[in-house]
Amino acid sequence: MLKGLMRNIRRSRAAFTVAALIVVASVAATANGARLDPLWWTDAPATTFRVDRQVSIDGQRYNLRVADDVTPRLSPADVQAIVLSRIGADGRIATISVVATRAAASVLERGAGSPLAPELDVGPVWVVRGTGRFVGRHTPLGVAEREAGSGFYMVDDRTGDVLGMGLP
Amino acid sequence: MRPLRNARKPSAGLTAAGMAGLVALTIAPSLSVSSENTTAAPAACTKASSYDKVTPHANADGARMKWVLRAMTAPDAASGGFTAQLILAGTNFYDTSQDWVELGATQGWQGQNIYTYYTAQGSASGGYSEQRITAITPSYGTTHRFAAFQRLGLPEYWASIDSNGYWSWPGKSPNTVAYLGGHETTCGEQAKVNRTYVSENEFRRLSDGVWVSAANGQLNSPQGYGSIAWCSSPVTFRHWMRSDLDPSLCS
Numbered sequence: 001m002l003k004g005l006m007r008n009i010r011r012s013r014a015a016f017t018v019a020a021l022i023v024v025a026s027v028a029a030t031a032n033g034a035r036l037d038p039l040w041w042t043d044a045p046a047t048t049f050r051v052d053r054q055v056s057i058d059g060q061r062y063n064l065r066v067a068d069d070v071t072p073r074l075s076p077a078d079v080q081a082i083v084l085s086r087i088g089a090d091g092r093i094a095t096i097s098v099v100a101t102r103a104a105a106s107v108l109e110r111g112a113g114s115p116l117a118p119e120l121d122v123g124p125v126w127v128v129r130g131t132g133r134f135v136g137r138h139t140p141l142g143v144a145e146r147e148a149g150s151g152f153y154m155v156d157d158r159t160g161d162v163l164g165m166g167l168p
Numbered sequence: 169m170r171p172l173r174n175a176r177k178p179s180a181g182l183t184a185a186g187m188a189g190l191v192a193l194t195i196a197p198s199l200s201v202s203s204e205n206t207t208a209a210p211a212a213c214t215k216a217s218s219y220d221k222v223t224p225h226a227n228a229d230g231a232r233m234k235w236v237l238r239a240m241t242a243p244d245a246a247s248g249g250f251t252a253q254l255i256l257a258g259t260n261f262y263d264t265s266q267d268w269v270e271l272g273a274t275q276g277w278q279g280q281n282i283y284t285y286y287t288a289q290g291s292a293s294g295g296y297s298e299q300r301i302t303a304i305t306p307s308y309g310t311t312h313r314f315a316a317f318q319r320l321g322l323p324e325y326w327a328s329i330d331s332n333g334y335w336s337w338p339g340k341s342p343n344t345v346a347y348l349g350g351h352e353t354t355c356g357e358q359a360k361v362n363r364t365y366v367s368e369n370e371f372r373r374l375s376d377g378v379w380v381s382a383a384n385g386q387l388n389s390p391q392g393y394g395s396i397a398w399c400s401s402p403v404t405f406r407h408w409m410r411s412d413l414d415p416s417l418c419s
Binding site for chain 2: 161
């Protein structure tokens, strides 16, 4: 009985410590003038795909993945054209995935950064990785553009607009 | 999902504009760095910028500026060009030219002539990425605070507008050894930026998280298409390019 009591006390202490850490972090975040977001201590859940297969469209052979919870408005061919118009007709698509949100998209491409609360649920988002001419133009004032032979694009399924890109 | 169908043939893409981007920085010692050019537009566009560069006088983990959004044009937007008002903070102890987090409002985004907020980052290893901020839309004549700062002691910087975080960039740590604020365009020969007044210019002191006003700054307009001038040196300033608004005013 005494052992059980001690175990419960230890558990309570651990729970209290975790709660205290969260409170302290929350206060610190507020002091920094920023709001907490769901991605603060954990990543978005991994996406599972109902479609995951090789396709061949207009001479481009790549892996197409469609998330379980997504019924996209655009077709892979639409997205392929959007990306090829930017990376050059000689570009090659390696994978095209469509996921529910920007949060899920950022899990697929770590170099894309992570959306915070206001941007988390924007989607569905197409994530395209390939090779070609990827150009980063928002470089520091007075510094040349960055260019690489591989990279990714993220396309908003609702509008066909490019939400983001990155390299390599 | 709709059935797969033939892809459209790609159009031009990001090619022509901005190819002559690498321009040596020059430090202008005078109060106003100005050289307007309104001659006929050349066939190609070149990148141009006007900015204040600050070297924090204490260890810093972020920077912020507040400015009024003004009308801009991006004549080469259809080919991927843009004109942007922005702040850019150096990260990982690197100069702003090598490793940075950037945040601002841009006219022209990924081939569309739209006006939107955005954020971008580059790393010393050569990586680069950019993201459009869609949750809010910029509006001319409104004043906003743009901040890039380290998140809670973690190796990530946040891009924040008006104290709301919109994007997190991992792999970014202090110090912010320098930061920039001003405008940039991919078509210096033709673009327009109405006079933009920067009313707040601060870095965040690493030791205690307090925001501190800049104690130094260098005004730069190396390509000569735009202009920048102090309002109250070395903190507040204004910058413009072919402005419709009186460039002598600080508002």
